[in-house]
Amino acid sequence: NAGVTQTPKFQVLKTGQSMTLQCAQDMNHNSMYWYRQDPGMGLRLIYYSASEGTTDKGEVPNGYNVSRLNKREFSLRLESAAPSQTSVYFCASSGPGTSGIGNNEQFFGPGTRLTVL
Amino acid sequence: SQKIEQNSEALNIQEGKTATLTCNYTNYSPAYLQWYRQDPGRGPVFLLLIRENEKEKRKERLKVTFDTTLKQSLFHITASQPADSATYLCALRGRSSASKIIFGSGTRLSIRP
Numbered sequence: 001n002a003g004v005t006q007t008p009k010f011q012v013l014k015t016g017q018s019m020t021l022q023c024a025q026d027m028n029h030n031s032m033y034w035y036r037q038d039p040g041m042g043l044r045l046i047y048y049s050a051s052e053g054t055t056d057k058g059e060v061p062n063g064y065n066v067s068r069l070n071k072r073e074f075s076l077r078l079e080s081a082a083p084s085q086t087s088v089y090f091c092a093s094s095g096p097g098t099s100g101i102g103n104n105e106q107f108f109g110p111g112t113r114l115t116v117l
Numbered sequence: 118s119q120k121i122e123q124n125s126e127a128l129n130i131q132e133g134k135t136a137t138l139t140c141n142y143t144n145y146s147p148a149y150l151q152w153y154r155q156d157p158g159r160g161p162v163f164l165l166l167i168r169e170n171e172k173e174k175r176k177e178r179l180k181v182t183f184d185t186t187l188k189q190s191l192f193h194i195t196a197s198q199p200a201d202s203a204t205y206l207c208a209l210r211g212r213s214s215a216s217k218i219i220f221g222s223g224t225r226l227s228i229r230p
Contacts, residue, residue, distance in 0.1 A: 004160075035220075040125065042206065042222035043161070058217060090160050105151065106218070108160030 001026050004109035006091050012115045013081045021076040021112050023091030031094045032074035033058075033106065034066060036087040043090065049074055081116045088113050119145045121221040123207060129227045132199060138192040138224045140207035147209035148216070150183055150190050155204045155223065164205075165192075169212075197228045 004025045013019055025032065030051045035043040035058075045058030047066040055066050063085060065077045074093075078085060092106040122141045130136050140150070149168045153161035167174045167183045167190065174181045180193040194201050204223040210216055 040222055042121075043208075043220040045217055045219075048217070059219075092160070105163035105166065106161075108162070111158075111160055 003027065004091055004093055004107050006089075006109035006112050008112060009110065010113050012117065013078075014117050015082060017081050018077065018079050019081065020078075021089055021091075021114075022073070023075065023109060024073045025091075025093040025107070026072065027093060027095070027107065028071070029093035029095050029107070030071070032068065033092045033094075034064075034074070034076045035090045035092065036060065036085075037090060037111075038087050046076065046089075081114075083116045086114060086116045119143070119219060121145075121207060121209060121219055123205075123221040123224045125222060125224070127225040127227055129229060130197060132197060132228050132230050134197055136194040136197045136201065136226055136228070138205050138226065140190040140192070140221055142188050142209055145188070145209060145219075146212055147185075148212040149210055150181075151208045151210075151218075152179075152181055152190075152192050153206040153208065153220075155206060161206055194226075199228045199230055202227050 007022045033048040034046040037043050044060050046064050047058055049055045049068040052071045067075050089112045091109040094106045095104045120143045151166045152164045155161040165181045167181045178195045182191045204225045206220050206223040208218050208220045210218045
C-alpha cells in the first residue's frame, strides 16, 4: 500500500497563475483533508471532505477550491496564486468515524512545497 | 478563541534521559487528543490518542497524560535516543460531530548522544 500520495513534490508559480495539487489514498478512507503548514503556525485546515461527494471549509479556505473526485482522490486548486499562499501543503486521510470528520488517526502524505513569486 | 500552545523553543536533552513535552489548550473541550511526530521534509505520523476520560496512555517508550482540569497534556519519551529527534505535534478534536481537529505548532526535540 502506498498510503497517501501527493503530486507534485515541489512547485514554483508566479503570482496569478493557477495550479492543482493532487492527492490520492489507497486505504479506503472516507475522510480526506488539505492542510497548509507555515513556520510557527502549525497545520491549518484548508478544506476537508467527510465522505465522497461532500466538501467543507476549514480554517483558511480563501483562495482555494477542492474537488472530491471519488473516494480515493481529493484535489486542491489555486485559481490565482498569491505570495501569501507560499507554504507546504499536506493532504491527509482518516478512516470511518461515527460522525463528522471521524475520530481516528490521520495519515499524511509527503507534502507539496509551493513557492509563489 | 480556541488555542493550542506548545513550547516553540527546541528541547535539547541527553540520550537516555526522559523527554517531556507539553501541550496546553484554552477555550476548548476536547473529546480526544493526539500526538504526532514529524521529521524534516515529511508529513506527520500518528503516535498516540488519548480520550477525555483517560488519564494516561502508554505505547512502548511513550507515555501521554491528559488533565482536563489543567487543560494540559504531557508527552514523555523514556530512555530517549538520538533517533527520537523530531518535531512533535499535539492535536485536539472537540466533542461536537462538526468539530474539526486543531493542531499545535509543534515542539522540536533534539537528543544528543
